[in-house]
Structure formats: structure tokens, C-alpha cells
Amino acid sequence: MQKSNFWSPYVAGAGIGLTLLATFYIMGWGLAASRAYALVAAVGLKGVSPGYAGSLEYFSGYLKPESPLKDWVLFETMGVLTGALAGALLSGNFRPRFDKPAGMSPGRRLMTATAGGILIGFASRLSRGCTSGVALSGGAQLAVSGWIFVIAMFAGGFIVAALFRRLWS
Amino acid sequence: MTAPLYGYGMFGVNTGLMLAVLLGVFFGFFLERGGLGDPHKLTGVFYLSDFTVPKVMLTAIIVAASGLYLLSDLKLIDMNKIWIVPTYFWPQIVGGAIFGAGFVLSGYCPGTAITGLATGRLDALVTMAGIAVGSLMFAVLYPYLEGFYVYSSLGRSTWQGLLGVNHWVVLAVLYAVAAVMFYMMERFENGG
Numbered sequence: 310m311q312k313s314n315f316w317s318p319y320v321a322g323a324g325i326g327l328t329l330l331a332t333f334y335i336m337g338w339g340l341a342a343s344r345a346y347a348l349v350a351a352v353g354l355k356g357v358s359p360g361y362a363g364s365l366e367y368f369s370g371y372l373k374p375e376s377p378l379k380d381w382v383l384f385e386t387m388g389v390l391t392g393a394l395a396g397a398l399l400s401g402n403f404r405p406r407f408d409k410p411a412g413m414s415p416g417r418r419l420m421t422a423t424a425g426g427i428l429i430g431f432a433s434r435l436s437r438g439c440t441s442g443v444a445l446s447g448g449a450q451l452a453v454s455g456w457i458f459v460i461a462m463f464a465g466g467f468i469v470a471a472l473f474r475r476l477w478s
Numbered sequence: 479m480t481a482p483l484y485g486y487g488m489f490g491v492n493t494g495l496m497l498a499v500l501l502g503v504f505f506g507f508f509l510e511r512g513g514l515g516d517p518h519k520l521t522g523v524f525y526l527s528d529f530t531v532p533k534v535m536l537t538a539i540i541v542a543a544s545g546l547y548l549l550s551d552l553k554l555i556d557m558n559k560i561w562i563v564p565t566y567f568w569p570q571i572v573g574g575a576i577f578g579a580g581f582v583l584s585g586y587c588p589g590t591a592i593t594g595l596a597t598g599r600l601d602a603l604v605t606m607a608g609i610a611v612g613s614l615m616f617a618v619l620y621p622y623l624e625g626f627y628v629y630s631s632l633g634r635s636t637w638q639g640l641l642g643v644n645h646w647v648v649l650a651v652l653y654a655v656a657a658v659m660f661y662m663m664e665r666f667e668n669g670g
Contacts, residue, residue, distance in 0.1 A: 313513065318533035321512025325534065326541025328504040333546050335497055337482030338561040340505055342589035346606070347613035354614060367620035384495045386592055388502020389509070393596030396510030405598040408517055408585075422601045425584025426591070426608020427615065428576050433588060434616035435627065436573030437564060440587040441505075445535060447563030449542035451648050453635040454565040459535075461574025462581065463523075469582040470524035476582065477518060478525035 314400050329449055336381070339446025343433035345386040350430075352377055367434075382442075410477045421476070481549070485559035506593060515593035517585025517601070524582050529663035536656045543652065547645045562634035569627055584608065 315321075329340055351371040355362035362368055371377060397403040409418035433439040436458055438447075444462065447455025470476065480486055484494055512534045513519045522528025549555040581587050584605040586594055591609065594602030616623070638645040 315513035315516075315519075315530075316511045318512055318530045319537050321508050321514075322534040322537025323541050324508035324511070325505060326538035326545070328501060328508065329538060329542040330545040330549075331504075332501050333542070333560060334481050334549065334555060335483050335501070336494065337485040337559050339563070340501070340589075342587075342592065343609065343613070346588060346609045347617070350610040350614040351617065353610070365617045365620065366624075367617040379491070379495060381494060381498045384498035385502035385505070386589075388499040388504075389506035389589060389592050390502075390596050391499070392503035392506030392508075393510040393515060393593040394506075395503070396507045397515065397597040400511070402510070402515075403596075403598050405600065408594070408599045408601050410518075410585075418601060419604060421583045422585070422604040423608045423611075425580040425582070425586070426605035426610075427612035428580030429584065429587060429605070430609035430612020430614075431616045432573040432575075432577035432580060432612075433609070434573075434613055435623070436570045436577065437566065439577065439589070440535075440581075441589045443563055443570065445538060445542075448535070448539040449546060450560070450562050451543060451547075451636045451638060451645060451652075452563045452565060453567075453632060453637060453640060454563045454570055455539075456637070457565070457567065458570045458574040458577075461571045462578040465575030465578025466524045466582045467578075468575075469579045470521070473582075477521040477585065478527055 314402065325445070326449070329445060333449075339442065339449065340385065341382045341438060341442035341446065342386055342389070343430070343439035343442060344382040345380070346430055347371060347434060348377065348380055348383055410475075412475070479553055479556045481555040482559050485556070505589070506596065509590060509593040510596060514590045515595075515597040515599065515602075517594060517599070520587075520590055521582055521585050526666065529667060532659065533663060536659065540652065540656055543649060547649065550645075562636065565632040565635040566628070567630035567632060569629065572626075580612075 332340055348371050351368040443458045444455050513530050519528050519530045523531045550557045586605045591602045591605045637648045
């Protein structure tokens with residue numbers, strides 16, 4: 310285990326809070342992430358099967374007739390990738406690896422990473438967003454949505470953690 | 479009042495997209511520096527071993543919420559032009575619980591998976607593919623889910639609106655709850 314060079318969570322949290330406040334002030338909405346995945350899925354499906362993608366009612370909100378990829382959240386997530394890469398490189402924290410819980414086989418990790426992602430993708434659509442768009446942005450607006458989502462998320466997480474005691478930790 | 483700037487027509491769509499990248503850069507940088515690209519830290523709260531996630535989230539929410547309502551009271555930002563995250567009570571309860579399960583299983587959420595990938599974690603890329611597949615599955619199953627998806631809509635609901643109190647009352651409760659939680663988390667991490 311190398312020694313962590315992360316910032317205090319309070320300092321990082323204040324930085325995220327100021328970024329979110331700036332986003333409210335400049336754009337009039339908050340930060341988000343999960344929408345970018347749905348958009349990429351919609352555009353990807355359209356590339357493979359335009360007819361089928363067009364028949365999916367839910368994707369009609371994503372597949373705008375002209376340049377659907379000119380999307381605010383998609384551009385924002387490109388920024389997230391760039392900013393996080395800058396942070397990792399500047400702090401010497403970048404290292405290609407397949408991270409997993411101690412003692413878990415790579416095959417099993419492939420399964421948990423995939424299954425967890427599928428649940429997250431599905432749940433984010435049902436909830437109108439994720440930890441960024443609903444929990445953080447809604448939470449900071451004192452919106453009911455943000456807080457009920459966060460409470461349910463921790464409840465769901467604690468139940469799974471209790472059922473699979475040695476998954477992480 | 480001149481803000482939100484975009485809502486008052488200070489710039490167009492393309493400038494907005496460039497600002498999206500810039501704001502995202504800050505978001506991603508702070509996520510990585512907080513350790514939120516590391517699935518061991520991200521899942522620590524669920525095993526009561528590392529409270530980085532609730533500390534970062536609560537701090538960020540307090541800073542942004544205080545700033546937003548202060549600017550609103552000073553008439554520097556128009557809350558009517560702020561897009562409030564809509565509330566759909568039961569879909570967000572059920573969605574939140576499923577989300578939490580996926581969070582513990584994968585070790586990431588949509589934004590932190592991008593952060594994890596940026597630190598070189600290829601397992602985060604697997605989770606990102608899973609999130610896209612899960613979104614696609616939702617779109618495919620949408621005709622069966624639509625009834626529940628739009629159920630229990632409360633619109634742009636805020637706690638102050640729901641309870642009929644001033645927003646600073648809600649913020650005061652938030653400060654008090656956060657203070658207790660920060661104190662408890664610090665004590666717990668330092669061995670009680």
C-alpha cells in the first residue's frame with residue numbers, strides 16, 4: 310500500500326461545492342454524469358440499428374434530429390475525464406491497473422464491475438439522474454429528490470454490503 | 479438580476495458547451511484529488527471503514543446550497559430560472575436503492591467511474607460499459623416501466639416549499655445534521 314496523497318475530503322468537497330455553485334450561476338442547472346451514458350447508448354444503438362433506436366420512445370429525448378452529441382452533460386463529462394486525468398498525473402496517481410477488492414479473482418471482478426454498472430445505468434434512468442445530477446445538484450437545491458435518492462442509495466448500499474461482507478473493506 | 483447567465487441570454491449554446499468542459503475539468507480534478515476515483519475509498523462508507531464519500535458530498539452540498547440561497551437572497555441569482563431537479567417519490571426511492579446496490583458491487587458511480595478510468599483503472603471502464611448497457615436496458619423496457627416512471631410526481635419540490643418554511647430553516651437543520659455526522663465520522667475513523 311502506497312501512502313495516500315489525496316486532499317482532505319473537506320477541501321475536495323468545498324472545491325466541488327464551489328464548482329457546483331458556479332454551474333448554477335453560469336448555466337442555471339447543476340452538474341451531472343449519467344445522462345452522458347444514456348446518450349452514448351442511444352447514439353451507439355442508432356449507429357447499429359437506426360430503425361430500432363428510432364422505435365424506442367425513451368430515446369426520442371436523446372436522439373435529437375440534428376447533432377445529438379452536442380449535449381451539455383456529454384461535454385461536461387469530457388471535462389471530468391480531463392480534469393481527473395490532470396489530477397492523477399500531477400499527483401503521480403496515474404497507474405494502469407485492474408483494481409479489485411483484495412482476494413477477488415479477475416473474472417469475478419469483471420462480473421461485479423459489469424453487473425454493478427448495469428444496475429447503476431438502469432437506476433439512474435429511473436431516478437432521473439445519479440449521485441451527481443440528483444444527489445449532489447438536487448441536494449444543494451434543497452430539492453426533495455436529492456435527499457430521498459441519497460437516503461435510498463445508502464440504504465441499498467448498506468444492505469448489499471451486509472449481505473456481501475467481504476466484497477470490499 | 480443577471481444570473482443564471484445562460485438563462486439571461488449572456489451567451490449561446492456553443493459557449494455553453496465550452497463552459498461545460500471547463501466546469502467538468504474542475505469537477506473531475508476535485509473528485510480525483512478527494513480520492514473519489516478509488517473504489518476502495520468509494521465503498522468504504524458501506525463498510526464503516528472510510529467516510530470520504532459522505533464527507534465530500536455533505537461539504538459540497540453545504541457550500542453550494544449556502545452560496546445558491548445567499549445569492550438568491552441578495553437578488554444576484556433568479557431562482558425561477560434555476561432548473562430544480564424534479565421529484566418522483568417512489569421511482570427515486572426504488573432507483574436510489576438499486577443504484578446503491580450497483581455502487582457497492584462495482585465500486586463506482588457514473589461520475590466516479592470516469593474519475594477512476596482517468597487514474598488508469600480499467601475496471602472502471604468495464605463499469606462504464608455496464609452503465610451504458612443498463613441505460614439501454616431501461617430504454618428497451620421503458621414501455622413496461624412508464625407507468626411507474628411517472629408515478630408519484632411532486633414536480634420541482636423543495637423542502638422549504640413542502641414544509642412552508644424559509645430556506646434558511648432547512649439550511650440550519652442541514653448544518654446541525656452535518657455537524658453531528660462530521661463529528662461521528664471523525665470519531666469512528668479514529669477508533670471511536
